[in-house]
Amino acid sequence: MAPAPAPISNAPQAAQTDKHEPSINTDVLRDIGTRSLIDTLNSVNGAKTLVLDPSLAGPLGLVIEVSTLKNHGVDKMFWLEAGPLAASTTNIVYLCRPSIKHVKIIADQIKRHARESQKHLYNLFLVPRKSTVVTRILEEEGVLGDINISTYNLQFIPIADDVVSLENENAFKELWVDGDETAVYSSALALVTLQKLYGPFPRIRLATLLTRSLPEQGTLEPDPSAATAPIDSLIILDRHVDMITPLLTQLTYEGLVDEVIGIQNSHIEIPLSLLTVPNAPNPSNPSAALPSTSASNVTPVSNEKTKKHHLTPATDPLFAELRDLNFSSVGKRLNKVAHRLDEDYKARLQAKTVAQLRDFVGKLGGLQTEHQALRLHTGLSEMLVSHTRTELFNKSLEIQQNLLASYETTKQINAIEELIAQGADMQTIIRLLCLASLTTGGIKTKALESIKREILQAFGYNYLPLLLSLSAHPLSAVLPVPLPPSSDPPSKLPFAAVRKSLRLLIDDSPEAIEEVENDISYVYSGYAPISVRLVQCVAQKGGVISNPAEKAPPADGDTNGKANAEKHLRAHPILGWKGFEDTLAQIPGETVDITPKAGNVNSSPSVTSLRNDQTTTTVVFFLGGCTYTEIAALRWVSRQNRGRKFLIATTSIISGKSLIDSIAGADSRTKETSR
Amino acid sequence: MTEHPTATWAAMPEGNVFYRRQQVYSIPGKLPDLNDYVVAGCRNGGPLAMMRDNTKLVALGRSTPAFAKAQIQVYSLAGEGLLLFSWDQGKIIKFGWTADEKLVVLNEEGVYRLYDLQGDYTQHSLGTEAAEMGIVDARIHPNGLVALTGSLLLLEVKDWEGGKPLTLASPGLTEPPHAWAIIPPDLNISRHVEVLLSVESTILAVDNLEAVDQRLSRGPFTHVSPSPNGKLLALLTFSEQLWVVSTDFQRSLADIDTSSLGGEGSVLQVEWCGNDAIIVTWSNLAVLVGPSGDTLPYMYYGAPFAVSEVDGVRVVDREVCDLIQKVPASSLSVFRPGSTSPSAILFDAWDSFTQRSAKADDNIRSIRPDLAVAVNECIDAAGREWEPYWQRRLLNAAKFGWGFLDLYDPTDFVNMGQALKVMNAVRFYDIGIPLTYSQYQYASPSHLIARLTSRNLHLLALRISSFLSLKPDVVLKHWACAKIARAKPATTGGGKDAELTADEEVCKSIVEKFEQLGNGEVSYADIAKRAWEVGKAGLATKLLDHEPRASDQVPLLLMMQEDRLALLKAVDSGDTDLVYHVLLHLHKRLPLGSFFRLIEDGGTKLAPASKLLQVYAREQNREMLRDFYYSDDRRVESAVLSLDEASQMTDPAAILTSVKAAQKFFSEDKDRGFEAKMMDENARLLAYQQQLEKESDGKITFFGLSINETLRTLLMNGMSKKADKVKSDFKVADKRFWYVKLHALTAMRDFEGLDAFARSKRSPIGYEAFVRHLLEKGHSKEATSYVIRCDSPRRVDLYVECGDWRLAGRECKERGDKAKLESLKRTCPNSLIARELEQMLGSMK
Structure with missing residues (x-):
């Protein structure tokens, strides 16, 4: 990859090689x-x-x-x-x-x-x-x-060809802990900008407690030139609606990289040895990264031996292939690529004539790039594998799966306590604790106090404010049962009911394995994120009830006729929450469905454009951040439908760890480092 | 019949360039003798402002008014007095016009006011420094000004918002420049203002970064005048040489001796006529100097005053107001004597047609291929003509011509017709805005409407905006403001009721008008603000009720001291910045107690505001936050705040106090028993840690560690007795203690200690944890010794993990697990072990 092209100029090509090209140019x-x-x-x-x-x-x-x-x-x-x-x-x-x-x-x-x-x-x-x-x-x-x-x-900054982010990492904390709604307002402004660029959103759908979101939608003047809006709907999901998903350990490749190594603004910090090859120049000049001080860009500080690398499918097609896979199948895929690469190298041996040799040399640059990428991702996978082998990782995974299935919940609480004793890190414990409280609707006061005590003793009393914030009113991530009488009853998520109605958990039984790989739940090895299910409620109704990718189950007849005729289901027009009103009523927060004044948009372009066989884009905005896993799941949904792509907009990319860290606030962290 | 357009033309002596002197208005006796006045003209046909020039002598006896006070008069170009006001501040240094026709008046103390044509003004200052040094001179351009201070520094003011003046690079002057000029920012490549100072024999070019000496030797100059597009510069030397040069001083374009042009006395003005000619004025004479150095003299009565325009120059004297400009290309093409251009022939053809002459047909035929061009040119020429008679004739000719075209887009024609109607309306002497077509295009129709409204010509402005299908809200807003300002103050006798009804009426009429004409898109907030400013609070409130946008309501509500309402509206808008705006404003104005009460009484509605206040106060004003929590009985928040403060302190005693304070707060809330207990523990721990540190002579830091870390530190330093004490004092769970000790001992490689510990009693965490941890840390040999204590079914695998295949084999053998042994054999790493396992297998048989 000697003549490393500017990533920006390369992006469109990558978007084409990517199977699902978005109809919107971010x-x-x-x-x-x-x-x-x-x-x-x-x-x-x-x-x-x-x-x-x-x-x-x-x-x-x-x-x-x-x-x-x-x-x-x-x-x-x-x-x-x-x-x-x-x-x-x-x-x-x-x-x-x-x-x-x-x-x-x-x-x-x-x-x-x-x-x-x-x-x-x-x-x-x-x-x-x-x-x-x-x-x-x-x-x-x-x-x-x-x-x-x-x-x-x-x-909004595009961080992938179908993901744009405000890169405001503290949005969730500001909203739900501090009650500072600045993020809502700035998001609204950013969405208005999006409208100006791509035309008005014909329909706006909210699942959020913040009913005052998007305050100035009404006053907006649509640009008449953009009347043929490629966007058929805007779905806004408040992170608080689905607190469970980010708490789980992400199991896609990109998600796991984020969990283990940490992705900061699409950059990861990894050992230098993974990036440099003895006789090849640096794969991608990380000049996109700003220098830490005025001049340290040229040579990274030698004793650290790590380097920032920009993870982007634009320069790294292999990454595009890997990022959304469940980690368990990454190894297989890497193996396949390695084999293919080997074959390609071997082509040299078959080169007999000078012309053939020239062909080969022409391909050599590409092969080397690929080789380099393979080296990087194999190295990364090794790091991930060694992490996934640890006992703590597997135990926390097991607790997560059991909690999701509501299997022996009290035992899981004990298991969390055990993990504290074993010295698991604070973020993992808090994640599990929140998860336990959210899935069961609260932890028994006595058990909760004992676990809190353990946490404070193990990690320091300075985490008491964190525990208080988690159980404070709007967030309500950790709740005792029964509630103290003085506090007002918070809105609780009836997890068991939602799990059933949204088909969140796919059975892990052998005959269901096929299904697992054919549903968004593959991203969490059997659990489908609520957030993405909600999007499916609007954009792919069949996907919630049963599996669209399955071979013609005779359940719903008329859609199946089409399914047989075409390879994929044609995306149905956006019709609102219809059919899922009961489910939505269970989820805390109000839902809103706005179709802006009829004067703004001539009838419903979504319907007409679908007939024209035109691809429309649905914008999904996560207020408070989304995980890489959810992005992967949405991409999966978008692959199942012809005619609908998703543009994912978010305040930032989060993981359970960053979420907990931001709630813990800078104070406790500075304390850790200062002592 | 109106005289032919060419009657006003004059050709330059050499060459084919024509200039025309269009008499716009005849104004005998309307203006005073300009020679006695300092005059400032506004571009685009704007008004003239004039002030008696105190340096000139006045002949007594005439009906001269007393000049005790400085007075500024503003006249339209048609000689109508628009405004007269007297100046009661320090000596006026300079006045000039802004782009939106406001008069800027700057005095020697650095105070400047912006007057609109109704005499209302806003006042700004150049700052105290400028006031001390004094202002000696200034140059005003439409979007800002540059002032020269007494200490010969240059101050720049951008926009007219009252921003802080920017000091430009020091030119290093020792005496005021002989003459100077500025090139406005929008005409410079750098987009920053450039000042040209004539110093000694050269010119200094100064911007905000540096002062560059242009190294000329022809100076000093008496006049420095940049062209309207900022590309060229006209300089007049003391020897009356006019020198035209590009503004980068690279190209010299013309050099003329003006002393031979017949002017009497000294040169009054050097101004540009468009971008390619210069007019030099003397008393009674104005001479136009063309690009090639040719001259055209024009006679005037008394001292003329010239104002540069983008397409010409306006000259005003006591009798007339003229526009001198180069004849536009299209007019030239149509009307030039002997012109054979298609447009001239088309015009001729139409003329023949109206006289029913067959020549028309011949003419049209002869220009068939160029007909479209001819039509366009006729349309354009119509726009350049002053007399409606000729405008109509030219448009008719165009219309006649396009009848012979197969396809023609009449948009230009329609637009020109509209533009001409508008221009003719405003050129009318009562209005007095002699706008040319280029200027109209340059300044935009909405600008024209703003100018009309500022003259209170609302009806005309409204008609024009509806004629051009522009939004009427600007006009309506201005009208409403004017109406409010003019509305009769409450009649003295009637008292409150009369005032109320008067307000009611005004409000009603405004709302009616708005709903009738404004399509509900007019903002009421500005008008309400205006009403408030003129002291009509009642009316303001009424108007504000009609305003749909919260962000517009809030500032005014604050001003009106409607605190609660303002806060509510701000919260409703969702704009946190607006909420902050209200909060900070109120915090400043209200006593703290009532400020808190306002927020607390708001309940859930004002909860977001309360939250924002906490966020702000946590960073900026903790004292206030403490008071806030205290006054609201928020024990938990108070406690958290104390803890937060503790986390930022370094002094152990202070931390301990804070933690105890937190404990006290928690204990006051009956639901927070657990937290209180924890804080109690925390305080105890901190005290104990202090004691530990003292005992270790401060060599080991304990203070602030968590219990786990304390235990670990104690163990690592061989103080296991103390560790046991901590364990029992703080009721540390057995399992956790064992893990901590296991980790600590492993880290120290104290394997004997570990062994003793493992034997001390039955491990509550089992022994597999030992094996695993030791393995993880790479002590496989030590790990092996603990395998024997694990559950027997796990042992084989653990041995394998420890890398001890032999023991694993033996274990299999003891348990008689043949299958396992065989699988071991298959997976084992080398043949040596394989053989041994083989033997074991053999012995099992």
Whole structure:
């Protein structure tokens, strides 16, 4: 892969090789991000020092490269961190999210410069929009007059060809722990942008407690030129509706990589040895990653021996093939690829004539790329396998499966206690605890107190606030039974009933194995995520009741006639929750089905366009984040239907671990590191 | 009959370039003698502002008004007085016009006001520094100004929002420049303003980064004038040489001696006529200098005043208001004497046609291939003509021509017709906006409507916007504001009731009008704000009820001190920033107690606001948060806050105090017995850890560790007695203790200790855990010794995992499990072991 092409230019090809090409081009979003960043930088004349919010570095790395920044006058870059700032240029540009912490640092630095009588021009760009709080704090600190405040509107960033993300990792915590609904509002703004780009959403469907979501939908003026909207519906799922799914251990390849190694803004940090080959140049120059300090991009710090790698199907077709597989079949697939590669190499031996040899040499570059990718993924798989072999991993998996099946629940609680004793990490324990409470509708007060005590003793009393937040009212992830009389009864998920009506658990019996691989439940080895089932309720009703991929079960006749005629079921038009009202009533939160005013959209384009045999796109927005596994499941659904693709939009990609970490908050983490 | 268009034309002496001097208005006696006044003209046919020039002598005896106070008069180009106001502040340095026809007046203290044509103003300042140094001069462009301070620094103001002025790079002047000018940001490649200062013999180009000396030797200059597109510069030297040069000083275009042009006295103005000619004015004379250095003199009465336009120059004197411009290409093509262009022939053909002459047909035939071009040109020429008579004739000619075309898109024709109707309406002397077609295109119709409304010409503006199918809301809004401002203040006698009914009436009429014309798209908030500003709170509230958008309502509600309502609306909008806005505002204004009460009384409706306040306060104002929780009896939150603070402290005593405080808070809530107990434990642990640290002379850190970590640290340091004490004091579960000890001892490689520990009593975690952990840490040899204590069925596999095949075999043998032994044999790693296993198999027989 010597002439590594820019990932952006390569993306469309990858999208074509990918079996399901989305009908919406998400690259537009990235271009918008890039362009507006450049415009933002150019609005400050001359050379400038860029001071960057570390939490933005990842998302920015997805839209722009360091060299581009340098071309637009960025002289040096620093993290936005407490302490003095040594800038050599007159212009200082701060780019950060409008959090109070950041603003205070900025104010400190400005005041310090004033004391040292350094003259600088300060510009503050807030992502994604201005905030009164920021101005207020700057005013309180007495530096408001010295700084120009403006905005850089970074919204959805495409992280795969069918996934866009706001990359706001704390959205869930802000919403459900702090009660800060900023994320809802900014999501609404971002969705409006999406509408402007791709045309209005003919139908909006919400499964959320936040009925005030999307406040300004009504005031929106649709762009008449986009009347032939390729989007037939927007489904908004509140993460709180399906808390269970992210708590489970993800079992797809990409999901497991996230669980074990951790994927940060599509980048993973892995040992250098996996990436470098003795005689081949680096597979993908990770220039997309912003440097940790101003100059460390060229050589990674030697003692760490890890390197950031951008995991993207655009440059790595093998990854596209692997990412959504259940991990158990990854090994097989890798084996197959290895065999094929070997065969291809052997073609050299058969090359007799010069022409044949030339052909082979022409293919060599591609083979080497593939070889490199194979090496990487084999290495990764090894790391994963060694992890999945550990006793803790298997025990926690077993507890999860038992809880999902409501099998001997009290024993599972004891098993969790056992895991604490064995020294499992905090996130795993909390995940299991939440899962136990959610699936059983609460844990007996006495058992809960004893397990809480164990947690506090094992991990430190500083986790008490975390436990309190988990059981606090809107989140209600850990509840005692019976409830203390003073608290108001929270909305509980009747898990057993939902499991039945949504067919969440597929039997693991031998005759059902075939079915397991043919249902979205394959992603969790037998459990179908509630969230995705809900999407199916709207977009693939047959998939909820029985299995669409099965060979013509004589259950529902009329759809089957079509199924036989065509290879896949033709996607039915979006008709709302029809048929699943009872199920939805069981799930906490209100459901909303909005069809914007008739004046905005001429009748229902979804129906007409389907007749025209046109592929429509359904946007699924996860408020509070979604997991890689859910993405994989949605891709599976989209493969089953002809004529409907999904565009997955989310506030960020989460895993159970990141979820718990964010709820635990930065405080407890700093405590850990400071001591 | 109206005179032929060419009557106003004049050709440059050499060459074929024609200029025309269109008399727009005749205004004898309407304006004072401009020589005695400082004048500022607005582009695009805007009004003139003038102020008595204090440096000039005034002849007494005439009916001169007293000049005790500075007065600024604003006249339309038709000589109608639009505005007259007196200035009561410091000495006026400069005044000029913004893009939206507001008059900017800057005084020596750095204060500037923006007057609209109704005399209402907003005031901003250049800051205290500027006030101290004083302002000596300034240049105003439509979107900002650059001021020269007493210390010879340049301050730039962008937009007219009252933003902080930006100091440009220091030009290093020692005395004020002889002359200077600015090139507005939108005309520069860099998009930042550029200042050109004539210093000594050269020009300094200054922007916000640097001052560049252009290294000229012809200066100093008395006039510096950039062209309307910012590409060229006209410079006049003290020796009255006019020099035209590109703004980068790379190309010199013309060099003319103006002293020979016949002007008397000194040059008054050097202004551009469009982008390719320059007009130089003296008293009684204006000379147009063309691109090739040719000149055309125009006589004026008294001192003329010239205003550059994009397509020409306006010259005003005491008698007339003229527009001098290069004859547009289309007009030239149609009307030039002897022109044989298709459009000229088409026009001629139509003329013949109206006179029923057969020549028409011949003419049309002769230009058949170029007919479309001819039609377009006629349409365009119509737009350039001033007299409706000629406009109509040209459009008729165009219409006649397109009758001979097979396919013709009449959009241009229709648009031109509309534009002409609008332009003729506003050119009418009562309105006094002599807009040309290019200017109309350049500034956009909506801009024109804004200009009309600012003159209070609402009906005309409304008619024009409906004629052009523009949204009427701008006009309606302005009308409503004006109506509110003009509405009679409550009649003195009537008291409250009369006021109420008056408000009711105004509100009703506004709402009626809006619903009738505005399609419900007009925002009431702005109007309500206006009503509030003029002191009509009742009316404001009434109007605000009609506003559908919360975000527009909230700021005004705050201003009106409708705190609760504002907060409710903000929460309803879902915009958290709006909620913050209200919260912070209220926090500042209200006493803390009533602020909290407001939020608490809101109940669930204001819950999001309360949550946001907590988020904010946790970062910024903990003291307030503590008070908030305390006043609301939120024990749990108070406790968590205390714990949170403890996690950020470093002083052990302070941490202990915080933890105890948390414990106290929890204990006050009867549902939080468990938490209180835990915090009690925590406090005990911390105290014990402090003691441990003291005992170890501070060599080992214990403080802040969890119980598990404490145990581990104790064990690792060989203090197992203490560990046992911790275990019993804190009722550590047996299993967990065993795991901790197992891990600690393994980490220390204290295998003897481990063995002793394993034997101390029957392991509550079984022995397989021992084997597994030792294996995991790579101590397979030690692990093997624990296999014997595990459940017998597991032993074989565990032995295999330990890598001890022989023992595994023996185990099989003891249990008589032949099948297992055989499978072992199959999987074993080398032949040596295989042989041994074979032997065992053999011995079993």
